[in-house]
Amino acid sequence: MHDIKFIRENPSAFDAGLGARGLAPQSSDILALDADARAAQTAVDTMLATRNAASKQIGALMGKGDREGADKLKAEVEAIKTELPAKEEAKRSADKALADVLASLPNLPVAEVPQGADENDNAEVKRWGEPRPAEGAREHFDIGAPLGLDFESAQAVSGARFVYLRGAIARLNRALGQFMLDTHTLKYGYEEVAPPVLVRDEAVFGTAQLPKFAEDLFKTTDGRWLIPTAEVSLTNLVREQILDLDKLPLRFTALTPCFRSEAGAAGKDTRGLIRQHQFDKVEMVSITTAEQSADEHERMTGAAEHILESLGLPYRRMLLCTGDMGFSAQKTYDLEVWLPGQGKYREISSCSNCGDFQARRMNARYRPEGSKQTRNAHTLNGSGLAVGRTLVAVLENWQRADGSVEIPPALRPYMGGAEAITPA
Structure with a gap:
């Protein structure tokens, strides 16, 4: 399997290695999938951070007797709980799409390997x-x-x-x-x-x-x-x-x-x-x-x-x-x-x-x-x-x-x- 970090930093070298194998360039498509996966991860992380922060604030508001404010945050937490499974599924799907492509491509030849068809x-x-x-x-x-x-x-x-x-x-x-x-x-x-x-x-x-x-x-x-x-x-x-x-x-x-x-x-x-x-x-x-x-x-x-x-x-x-x-x-x-x-x-x-x-x-x-x-x-x-x-x-x-x-x-x-x- 290929290293996504290497592809991010060396897209041209990655495509050249695939080209030596007789394959078309793939870095653009892979980096697009990588962007989708990272965006999906960010969305999940943001929701989890928001939920955790709200949960802490609820306790503080309840301690101050601000029930209205606490109820409002509870509603936000419930909304996040409802939306989170879909975001997590989107993350899993994006991760799998990227992993499947990375697993489907052959290893890259080192420099001393001669180029040839068969x-x-x-x-x-x-x-x-x-x-x-x-x-x-x-x-x-x-x-x-x-x-x-x-x-x-x-x-x-x-x-x-x-x-x-x-x-x-x-x-x-x-x-x-x-x-x-x-x-x-x-x-x-x-x-x-x-x-x-x-x-x-x-x-x-x-x-x-x-x-x-x-x-x-x-x-x-x-x-x-x-x-x-x-x-x-x-x-x-x-x-x-x-x-x-x-x-x-x-x-x-x-x-x-x-x-x-x-x-x-x-x-x-x-x-x-x-x-x-x-x-x-x-x-x-x-x-x-x-x-x-x-x-x-x-x-x-x-x-x-x-x-x-x-x-x-x-x-x-x-x-x-x-x-x-x-x-x-x-x-x-x-x-x-x-x-x-x-x-x-x-x-x-x-x-x-x-x-x-x-x-x-x-x-x-x-x-x-x-x-x-x-x-x-x-x-x-x-x-x-x-x-x-x-x-x-x-x-x-x-x-x-x-x-x-x-x-x-x-x-x-x-x-x-x-x-x-x-x-x-």
Whole structure:
């Protein structure tokens, strides 16, 4: 959510930020709503002040025996009591109109984000590893079928975009998740969390999936939401709190199932594990000060990159342009892993600095040293990594001609020392 004070003081800069996102100027309309909200607040405050002053005067007049004067003020107080609910409702309506607009607009990009319309305008900033030749490489669903990748049974039980992982491939998937968690906790100091996967409206609003992206989520019959990513549960750990400065940054990580409706994904990645309704992901979340967040973003992205490098998976880091960046982000790096079966790089992690955009929605604050005023925290989130997509990358990059898949050395301790998985 945007800071109305910033818009009042910097309307041109605000409109320029929206323009970089491809949106029309909004500051004039927002400031008009702000004026309405402040006028409604003033009207309520004036009536309350008048009522309180009159109530005090009534007692004084009664003490002097001025019953006529007291009765006149009592009539004024009664009139205010009658009119006040309408004024308060007008205030609530004006506040909601302003809040709805502020919540509907995406975060503003920072200066170094390249302008562009879509993924074709993203900027490559780093490349690691030597891509395996695509010629002769098979895709993961062909490699995985004899190893326990079972889409047919899942189709019968749950429908499209679900899968059963069985046998060796289920163990490999589990090993990937455990390796990621161990790396992030032991090497990078993230606190492991086992969070709820069902959350309330306030939590999903706090990380800005609501209200704009409700169709991308699954909702239960009792009004809760299945998390699309553990970002929701982890970031909301600090909602409605004033955080101790000396404890920042806070770093959380979790391995959870994630649930996405994939609205608008008809015809995209219909085969395989790339785009599922249910999938496992290791998420990283950091809560920082404004001064820390840029460095924390680099650190978080480096943690995700370390997983890929440890698994011997070639990748590239992309700085997303304004047209491809997520709603909450002010800057995003995507990590794209090489898939020889597809002969191209595909996204496997997205690491975003959201600035104070989410914290304002959650009322998560800290008090800077030497200041009496609080400040909204900065929040960051990143995939460390999407487990299913990492499984895809391992199958395709470590495939053998005989149908087996070599296990990356970093995973072998999690696989009982096995060096490969082979068809049953």
